[in-house]
Amino acid sequence: RLDGDNVRFGLNKDLGFSERDRNENIRRIAExxxxxxxxxxxxxTSFISPYRADRQTARELHAATAKNDDDALEFVEVYVDIPLEVAEQRDPKGLYKKARAGEIKDFTGISAPYEAPLNPEITIRTHEKSVEECVAQIVQYLQEKGLVKTSS
Structure with missing residues (x-):
């Protein structure tokens, strides 16, 4: 699993949160x-990827290695769709509070944009379903696409 915090402290520790740095962050993660x-x-991968263009670049990077469509590396975009107020309530690091107080610049959803996906393969709404139900939704999709085996 590639997690945003872990990658930010390692591979991408030289990047900030400007639009340009966010673009580069997602490009490196996609690679x-x-x-x-x-x-x-x-x-x-578990990242805040606020720009559609960056997500499309990641998708195209996976497809670019294919000799034909059958060889394309599978790319599954999972959109965690929750209202901003729910994200703020769940914020264990207090980052939304700091962003609202002006202590953090370029914070997604507050002082920087978030462009919701137009056609994600999976949309989960963790404010409407339990974690277990959301996991089951993802696993079902992966099984239906033949990306993971079904249990016997």
């Missing part, structure tokens, strides 16, 4: 995820 996929390893 690493592609390396995993190239080695037949499923990469699960």
């Amino acid at each position: 690493v995820a592609k390396l995993f996929a190239d080695s037949a390893t499923v990469a699960i």
